[in-house]
Amino acid sequence: APTPTPVPAFASVPASASARANSLVPLTDLFAERLLLADKVAAAKYGTDKPIDDPERERQILDDVSARAVALGLDPEAVSAVFRDQIEANKLVQRGLYARWDAHPEQRPTERPDLVKEVRPQLDRITTQVLAELRETSALRAGRSCAPRLTVAAARSAYGHELDLLHLEGLARALPSVCAGR
Numbered sequence: 651a652p653t654p655t656p657v658p659a660f661a662s663v664p665a666s667a668s669a670r671a672n673s674l675v676p677l678t679d680l681f682a683e684r685l686l687l688a689d690k691v692a693a694a695k696y697g698t699d700k701p702i703d704d705p706e707r708e709r710q711i712l713d714d715v716s717a718r719a720v721a722l723g724l725d726p727e728a729v730s731a732v733f734r735d736q737i738e739a740n741k742l743v744q745r746g747l748y749a750r751w752d753a754h755p756e757q758r759p760t761e762r763p764d765l766v767k768e769v770r771p772q773l774d775r776i777t778t779q780v781l782a783e784l785r786e787t788s789a790l791r792a793g794r795s796c797a798p799r800l801t802v803a804a805a806r807s808a809y810g811h812e813l814d815l816l817h818l819e820g821l822a823r824a825l826p827s828v829c830a831g832r
């Protein structure tokens with residue numbers, strides 16, 4: 651019987667060798683999930699003195715993903731750009747929700763989730779999944795087919811997650827760096 655080829659340790663496999671994914675839908679699904687969490691982030695901050703913008707938390711996220719990108723064999727600049735877009739998209743949704751809640755007090759959240767204990771850990775789990783998906787799709791994202799595939803994937807994720815107009819605008823804001831990751 652043929653001896654199976656030994657599988658090298660994960661960290662030593664170049665990103666290109668394991669970048670076998672043929673779809674961007676898992677990635678755009680994660681973007682949509684992250685955007686839906688913006689509702690919880692906004693609910694955690696609305697009516698408190700904590701501003702939507704937290705530059706220190708943003709820097710933490712970007713430093714963390716850059717370091718982890720290197721460990722995964724990905725370009726840290728390209729990965730940072732993807733996460734900067736996720737953060738901008740998240741703030742776009744948060745601002746939209748604030749405007750909605752200011753104008754329609756009856757739609758305001760009735761509970762205030764704990765940002766640090768509850769909501770950020772959920773965002774952090776998505777970060778790990780996004781990094782894995784970026785690695786998985788690195789070959790696909792470098793190719794010519796990336797832009798059309800991304801458009802179709804985003805449409806599917808928007809439909810699948812029943813995104814409203816505001817979250818659809820957020821999803822559009824989340825996409826520009828995806829195909830630049832070569």
Ligand SMILES: O=C(O)C(=O)C[C@]1(C(=O)O)C=C[C@@H](O)C=C1
Nearest residue numbers: 691702703704705707708737740
């Ligand atoms: O964690 C927060 O406080 C958020 O508002 C979420 C988030 C993000 O998208 O990760 C967005 C805006 C802040 O500037 C920092 C981080």
